Amino acid sequence: MKKLIAAAPFLAIAVLLLAGCSQKKEAIAPTTPAPGLQSDLYTDADLVWEENFDGDSLNMDNWKFETHEPGWVNAELQAYVTSPENTYVKDGCLVIQALKNKKTNEYTSGRINTFGKHVFKYGRFEARIKVPSGKGFLPAFWMMPSSEGYYGPWPRCGEIDIMEVLGDETNRAFGTIHYGEPHTQQQGKYTLTEGDFSKEFHVYAVEWDPGEFRWYVDGKLYYKTNEWFTRPRANGDGRPYPAPFNKHFYIILNLAVGGTWVGYPEKNAKFAENARLIVDYVRVYQKKFYDENVKMPEKKIVLREPDADGNFVRNSKFTEKEDMGDGAGWDFYTAGGGEGTATIGNGALTIKTKKAGSLEYSVQIFHVGIPIEKGCTYEFSFDAKASSPRTMLAAVSAPEHNWIRYFKDTKVELTKKEQHFSFNFTMKDDTDPMGRVEFNMGNQGSTADIVIKNVVVKKVE
Known part of the structure; x- marks a missing residue:
C-alpha cells in the first residue's frame, strides 16, 4: 500500500468528544490459546x-x-x-x-x-x-x-x-x-x-x-x-x-x-x-548476530518467448477459464470502493461493474508478465465494446518499477458495437520481464458492462 508519509513532526490535535459511543462490556479476548512460535529460524x-x-x-x-x-x-x-x-x-x-x-x-x-x-x-x-x-x-x-x-x-x-x-x-x-x-x-x-x-x-x-x-x-x-x-x-x-x-x-x-x-x-x-x-x-x-556483509543479488533477466503468433499475452483469445486471482494470467482487482465481477467465457472477458469506486482503477483487469525489451517497438491491440457508451483506460505499466507507464494511460471510447483498438509504443526504459497490460474502468462516469477480446502485445518488425 502506498503510504505517503509526510516527514513532519506529529501534529497535536484535541480529543474529539463523541456522544453515545461508550463501549459494551462483552469479552473480546481470543477463545482459543495462542499457538507456540512457528518458525524454522527462531526459537x-x-x-x-x-x-x-x-x-x-x-x-x-x-x-x-x-x-x-x-x-x-x-x-x-x-x-x-x-x-x-x-x-x-x-x-x-x-x-x-x-x-x-x-x-x-x-x-x-x-x-x-x-x-x-x-x-x-x-x-x-x-x-x-x-x-x-x-x-x-x-x-x-x-x-x-x-x-x-x-x-x-x-x-x-x-x-x-x-x-x-x-x-x-x-x-x-x-x-x-x-x-x-x-x-x-x-x-x-x-x-x-x-x-x-x-x-x-x-x-x-x-x-x-x-x-x-x-x-x-x-x-x-x-x-x-x-x-x-x-x-x-x-x-x-x-x-x-x-x-x-x-x-x-x-x-x-x-x-x-x-x-x-x-x-x-x-x-x-x-x-x-x-x-x-x-x-x-x-x-x-532476534538473533545475537546478523551478517550485514550482504550484496544485492544479481538479477538475471530472462524474457519468455511469445506464442506462435508472436503474442506475449497468455490466453489472449479467452478460450480457457482462469482463477482470476492467482497472479498467473489475467487478474481482476477492485480498490477505492469499486465492486464488480469478471468472467471468462465464449472467447471474451466480461466485466460487470456494480460500483465504480472513487479511483480510475477502482475496477481493473490486468495481465502481469509481459516481457518488454528496451529499444523495441510493440503493438498493443484489443477488441472491446460496452453495454452502453462509456470510456475505459488502457495502458502497459511496470508494477515492479513504481507503476511507470511504458504505454501511457489512453482513454478509449466504447460503444455497443465492438471496435478494434490498436496502438504502437517504443520501450525507452530498461528491459522489464514483468510488464503489465491493464484496463481501468473505475471512476469514469459509468458502470456499463465491458467485453474485451483478442488482446495482443507483440513486437513490431
Whole structure:
C-alpha cells in the first residue's frame, strides 16, 4: 500500500468528544490459546521483547500515541486521537476502535507506536490480531525507521508493512516493503481458502534479515524478497544495499478509516464491534548476530518467448477459464470502493461493474508478465465494446518499477458495437520481464458492462 508519509513532526490535535459511543462490556479476548512460535529460524530463547497488554491500561513505558488530523496521509477520514474511547486495553488485548460522531460526521481512531521506547534492527516481528470488517477500514501492523531522515523522506527511508487487510476483503492479507527513489514496492498477499481474518485471531509475522524479508500468516510463508534500494544523502553508487533496511525501525499499530487504497465507508456504515482492531500480543525475536556483509543479488533477466503468433499475452483469445486471482494470467482487482465481477467465457472477458469506486482503477483487469525489451517497438491491440457508451483506460505499466507507464494511460471510447483498438509504443526504459497490460474502468462516469477480446502485445518488425 502506498503510504505517503509526510516527514513532519506529529501534529497535536484535541480529543474529539463523541456522544453515545461508550463501549459494551462483552469479552473480546481470543477463545482459543495462542499457538507456540512457528518458525524454522527462531526459537523461544530468541524472544527479546513482548507486549501482552496485561492490566487495565496501555503501558506507556512501551507505547506512545500519535495524534494527527484528518487527511494527514492517503486522504484518510479519521483523526488520530488519544481518547480512551478509541484506544484501550481490555481482557488482555489492545483494542483500537474506529468511531463516527453521528452529529458531526467526524471520524476518530487510534494509532500507537514504540518510537523512542523500543526500536529494532532485524528479527522476527509477530502479532496475534483480529481485524475489523467493513468497507473503508484499513488496519495495519507495520514499522518505520526511527531515523527517518537518514536516507531521505519517504519512501527513500523505507517502510515495512507486516500486515494490512482491506475491510471489505477480509480473506486476504498483504505484506509489503516500500522504498527507493522513485517509489517502489515489493508486495505479497495471502488469501484464506476458508475463514475470515475478521472472525478469528491470526498470527501475522515478518522475518527481517540483512538480505531478505519473509512474510507469514499462521506460520505459513507466503512471500519473500531480497530486492530493494534507496538513495543516500551523499554521493555514492545510489544503491548501498541493504539500505534503507539497515537502520533501526519502530513498531506501529493503527486503524485507518477511508483512503485512496481502501475506499470509503458507506453513509450508514456500522461503527461498532465490526470497527475494532484487536491485538492479543506483539512479540519480537532476534538473533545475537546478523551478517550485514550482504550484496544485492544479481538479477538475471530472462524474457519468455511469445506464442506462435508472436503474442506475449497468455490466453489472449479467452478460450480457457482462469482463477482470476492467482497472479498467473489475467487478474481482476477492485480498490477505492469499486465492486464488480469478471468472467471468462465464449472467447471474451466480461466485466460487470456494480460500483465504480472513487479511483480510475477502482475496477481493473490486468495481465502481469509481459516481457518488454528496451529499444523495441510493440503493438498493443484489443477488441472491446460496452453495454452502453462509456470510456475505459488502457495502458502497459511496470508494477515492479513504481507503476511507470511504458504505454501511457489512453482513454478509449466504447460503444455497443465492438471496435478494434490498436496502438504502437517504443520501450525507452530498461528491459522489464514483468510488464503489465491493464484496463481501468473505475471512476469514469459509468458502470456499463465491458467485453474485451483478442488482446495482443507483440513486437513490431
